[in-house]
Amino acid sequence: MDNIYQNPLFGIALTILAFQIGLYLNRKTKNALVNPLLIAIALIITTLQVFDIPLEAYQKGGNIINMLIGPATAVLGYSIYKQVKILKKYFLPIFAGCLFGSLASIGSVYGLCKLFSMKNSILSSLIPKSVTTAIAVEISEQLGGIPSITVAIVVITGVLGAVLGPFLIKLFHFDHEVVQGVALGTASHAVGTSKAIELGEVQGAMSGIAISVSGIITVILSLFLM
Known part of the structure; x- marks a missing residue:
């Protein structure tokens, strides 16, 4: 055996x-x-x-x-390419959604960790919770975090987003396809995107865009925390 x-x-x-x-x-x-x-x-x-x-x-x-996580994330580029007209049309709202979503994610983690006097290593591990694993681990290591904790919290965040996302979309009447996709991708990365794809092709493409944009924004924001 x-x-x-x-x-x-x-x-x-x-x-x-x-x-x-x-x-x-x-x-x-x-x-x-x-x-x-x-x-x-x-x-x-x-x-x-x-x-x-x-x-x-x-x-x-x-x-x-x-x-395969990296290549699988890159494959989302095909669905984004198919929706390039929508991306051009809603570029500013998409960017704004990703920016404020990333700020809310990092800000909430930072505030709660400081409130409960958690160690800096834990704070650094939780900061990139809403970006895809490949990016999150790199950010965590650069900040002095613990990669294993980062992977665990990224998975938990993704699963919660995929489970609660559709319910919250209905609760707050987010009927626009672009809004649904950006919300799921920004909050819960690739796992949320899998749920967005189930909702529709546009939602899946917008969620894929949100993963990339939110990842870049989180990397830039994390530089100010080093």
Whole structure:
């Protein structure tokens, strides 16, 4: 069994299987709370604990999947290209939404961490919570944060955004497709974008734009925190 666990294919296969189970349950229940990513995380953790599998063994395949985060984010550029006319038309509102969304994200983290007297390393780890993992980890390391905490909070933020996003959109009557996409992409990065794509092609494209723009804005803002 050790030979199986040490094979990188084990981590890859376990991840794909867990996510497929999550997708199946999500489609069956049609409930936003039954999030495929959240279910996959729970199943993987449970499997590792029950069978006493070292995290390092799983990570041999998990790290290969992590390498695909950057290319997967870049692929969103195709959907953005298809909606370039809308981007030109709403450029200023999109930029403003990303700017103030990023400011709200960083400001809330900074304020709460100072309020509860948290260590600077924790503050630095939480600052990039609303940008995609590839960018968030780099920002965290530059600020002196703990990358593992950053990855965890980025996942939590994304899942919460994907689960609560559609509900908040209905609650506050955000009917415009561009508004929906920018809100999800700015607040909950790639996971939110996956939900935006379900809402519509325009929402998905705008959310993809928001990921890139918010990421750049967060990098620039973080320079003032160093």
